[in-house]
Amino acid sequence: MPSPGLRVLFVSPECAPIAKTGGLGDVSASLPPALRELGIDARLLLPGYPGVLAAAKDAREIARLTLPPSSIEVRLLEQELPSGVPMIILESPSLYRRGGGPYQDPNGEDWPDNAERFGAMSRIAAILGGAASPLDWRPQVIHCNDWPAALVPAYLHYAPPPRAATVMTVHNLAFQGNVDPEWVALLGLPPSSFVLDGLEFHGRMSFLKAGLFYSDAITTVSPTYAREIQSAELGFGLEGLLRRRRESLFGILNGIDTVLWDPRIDPHIARQYGADTLDEKRINKKALQDRFKLPADPDIPLLGMVSRLTHQKGVDLLAEAARGLAALPVQLAVLGTGERELERALQAAASRHPDSIAVIIGFDEELAHLVEAGADLFLMPSRFEPCGMNQMYSQRYGTPPVARATGGLVDTVFDYSPGALADGRATGFLFREPTAAALQAAVRRALTVYRNRRNWRALQRNAMARDFGWKPAAREYAGIYARLVGKA
Secondary structure (H helix, E strand, O other): OOOOOOEEEEEOOOEOOOEOOOHHHHHHHHHHHHHHHOOOEEEEEEEOOHHHHHOOOOOEEEEEEEEOOOOEEEEEEEEEOOOOOEEEEEEOHHHHOOOOOOOEOOOOOEOOOHHHHHHHHHHHHHHHOOOOOOOOOOOOEEEEEOHHHOOHHHHHHOOOOOOOEEEEEEOOOOOOOEEOOOHHHHOOOOHHHOOOOOOEEOOEEEHHHHHHHHOOEEEEOOHHHHHHOOOOOOOOOOHHHHHHOHHHEEEOOOOOOOOOOOOOOOOOOOOOOOOOOHHHHHHHHHHHHHHOOOOOOOOOOEEEEEEEEOOOOOHHHHHHHHHHHHOOOOEEEEEEEEOHHHHHHHHHHHHHOOOOEEEEEOOOHHHHHHHHHHOOEEEEOOOOOOOOOHHHHHHHOOOOEEEEOOHHHHHHOOEOOHHHHHOOOOOEEEEOOOOHHHHHHHHHHHHHHHOOHHHHHHHHHHHHOOOOOOHHHHHHHHHHHHHHHHHO
16 A cells, blocks of 8 residues: 555646546546545646636646746646645646647647647656755656656656656557657757657657656556557557566556446436336437437337547448448447548438438537437447446446457456356457457347347346446556655
8 A cells, every 4th residue: 555645746638527538538537536535645737728727717826937948938826626636737828728629729630839738748747746846745756648748757867866756657559749859859858868768769759658768667548458559569669668668567447437427326317227227228218319319219229339430449340330230220329529531421321321320420528428328239349449438337327338359348348148147247248350240240249138138137237237436446556656656
């Protein structure tokens, strides 16, 4: 167990609900409170986007800094989140006070100055973890999340002691923050850092490689993904470095917010229900069919999907399988936004099969809850999935997932078989090959169970009995922090 009062700064570009594009936002909202329950003094560093500042109207200023060589003026503000976690806000209007999202403008294009924006975040975090910190509170460990925070270990490596230990968490290795090499000097890092054993990656500067190379420990968000990223298939060019550092690499399965995602008390669904009142789920099914303008047929299986609409998520496989799925027959309700080509492919499928397929392009948190509650099955045909959270939400809502056997999906969904159902393990349906045919076959397999009411109820209750809370993950992170501080 960690020492009481162990100080940890959790650095992230996202935190739900005030700044979220995906699962990282949920992790940043849920893991720090779980750490605090263990007695760790965990605090969050977050950029001052408009939504963050709007949610922190009572924040107080705790420091001002100027970052060379570009002389960026920064104010640090502090306010407690509703969860009780102290949030340190990095306010710099020129960097963060703009429309769009954390990484992209309102048109979906990456901000051209993202290197500067997240380089500043990393640099501030490193200052707070070093001898030059302007704050009385000084972290013993800085927990860095994904490429936007990945320069923290590099900055600390070149800073004088004392300095915090660093943990680098990879939520998705495909996003690396690779930029032109002139950013090395522009971000105040020494020329000597731009080498193979450092920031250089195929002639460019890599934020993520910096974190993987210089951090004291590396974690990723499921045990299976920790193994997968050491392979050429899913290592995205960094597999060699990750294999070199395998003794410092840990796969820790994400949790979910089990209060926010609880069908017994969920305010966003049409009818609350639990494992003993699963017949009430049909009210949510009708509400979901109405919302997606699908025929309100209680007997036809309804498949749901909430996702970024990307190649990684296997959305092209779903588009290819759409005709075959409609012919089974099933209904399909898809909520998400992403690559325009895939959005158009799904919309075209919906126009061809208006009574079977419906698509809503966009992000709607309340509707996402209704999809989980109203669907009979939940689709996750991902080509790779570091952890995934929707498959855990789905099981909690008695909506068995149909998922590809990869990453965290393997670690959280137990594939159906009669024996696994009988002994209480089966919770969903897995398929191996990343093909439309394999997806359709898995859905057909699921439908054979769906038509057997007794077996279906048993499968739903198996899934709803799983505990996907954050306590186990928090304890594992706490153990890593304690070992790093002990070494220091």
